[in-house]
Amino acid sequence: MITAERKPLAEIIDSIDGCRRIVLAGCNECVTVCAAGGRKEVAMLASALQMDFMKRGKTLEIHEMTLERQCDPEYVEQLAPFIDQVDAVVSMACGCGVQEVVRRFKSKRVYPAVNTKFMGASERPGVWAERCHGCGNCLLGLTGGICPIARCSKRLMNGPCGGSSKGHCEISNDVDCVWQLIWDRMKELGIEARYEDVIMAKDWSTERGGGPRKIVREDLQ
Amino acid sequence: MENFEPVIVAFCCHYCAYTAADMAGSMRLSYPANVKIVRVPCSGKVDSIHMMKALEKGADGVLVAGCLEGDCHFKSGNTKAAKRVTFVKKLLEEVGIESQRLAMVTMSAGMGTRFAQIAGEFTQAIRKLGPNPVCAGRGTCATAKVA
Numbered sequence A: 001m002i003t004a005e006r007k008p009l010a011e012i013i014d015s016i017d018g019c020r021r022i023v024l025a026g027c028n029e030c031v032t033v034c035a036a037g038g039r040k041e042v043a044m045l046a047s048a049l050q051m052d053f054m055k056r057g058k059t060l061e062i063h064e065m066t067l068e069r070q071c072d073p074e075y076v077e078q079l080a081p082f083i084d085q086v087d088a089v090v091s092m093a094c095g096c097g098v099q100e101v102v103r104r105f106k107s108k109r110v111y112p113a114v115n116t117k118f119m120g121a122s123e124r125p126g127v128w129a130e131r132c133h134g135c136g137n138c139l140l141g142l143t144g145g146i147c148p149i150a151r152c153s154k155r156l157m158n159g160p161c162g163g164s165s166k167g168h169c170e171i172s173n174d175v176d177c178v179w180q181l182i183w184d185r186m187k188e189l190g191i192e193a194r195y196e197d198v199i200m201a202k203d204w205s206t207e208r209g210g211g212p213r214k215i216v217r218e219d220l221q
Numbered sequence B: 001m002e003n004f005e006p007v008i009v010a011f012c013c014h015y016c017a018y019t020a021a022d023m024a025g026s027m028r029l030s031y032p033a034n035v036k037i038v039r040v041p042c043s044g045k046v047d048s049i050h051m052m053k054a055l056e057k058g059a060d061g062v063l064v065a066g067c068l069e070g071d072c073h074f075k076s077g078n079t080k081a082a083k084r085v086t087f088v089k090k091l092l093e094e095v096g097i098e099s100q101r102l103a104m105v106t107m108s109a110g111m112g113t114r115f116a117q118i119a120g121e122f123t124q125a126i127r128k129l130g131p132n133p134v135c136a137g138r139g140t141c142a143t144a145k146v147a
């Protein structure tokens, strides 16, 4: 999933301070699962904003809406009936969702209420960790299914480095050395001989090196 | 301000605090009428949004009252509630509302005296804090204030 965290309240308030009416738009997908921008978080933020405005003797009308998917035009369209009645849209979706709202409603101010963080997985309740950088040419098949691009602090293709110690990365004892994880996993699978195969320098043009990316599927157009 | 009587919403777990409040009554212990009890099946049932809404709608203080540590009828509802209370307190600080307006307390069903004591002390603490700033800004309040 794409993970996110709510922005500091002061920053959100600052962006909408001149507004009288807003739509607060959550998303039912990733940001719901990582508890950053689903219906519940929309309600919490609405309540916090409401209290802040009332405390200062101001009023703010908030229309709470949580779209099925804010990165899909057909769901963004659901904002259309309300858009003329509000001064701005505050989006609790990831950066993709925010930009879809911007693309559809050209003359409306749209502000993000969350900081989009990374593509990750939920390790246990309340903990999400980075797993993939979307490099565009997945090499998990070579590394025992564990990604050194997203999970090695130095993005080493052939690790570990000299800083690996007792399974930890040199940057912190709280960070696993991914190359230790890769080695352990290969041993478990009985394919440790493959560890010696050198992974060649990566072509980063499939990642951000090639500029903004797009997927085009003619069969679906 | 001198006549300010706070309104306290107390979310009380059916298996402990609610019974304790009942017991306080049967023991003829008086506790402030400011405390409005909302019975819940477990303190873990009290969501962050319930605490926020109570304060947004004008309560001056909110108590979440659950079972003693290790005694939750549903195993861990009270520890979950305590974590949520901590989370909401942080959010309140961000909003600029005194986090002391929200508190988690624990007791057993037999602790009528403790319930009455907590109710008294919390009401007093909120009386000192003064009215919920949300009401002050709004000029009116959903809650009844003694004139």
Ligand code: SF4
Pocket: A131, A132, A133, A134, A135, A136, A137, A138, A139, A140, A147, A148, A149, A150
């Ligand atoms: S190798 Fe690339 S695509 Fe595969 S998990 Fe790592 S970053 Fe993602």
Ligand code: SF4
Pocket: A151, A152, A153, A154, A155, A156, A159, A160, A161, A162, A163, A164, A165, A168, A169, A170, A171, A176, A177, A178, A179, A180
């Ligand atoms: S210690 Fe491991 S994870 Fe950390 S930078 Fe070195 S190889 Fe990468």
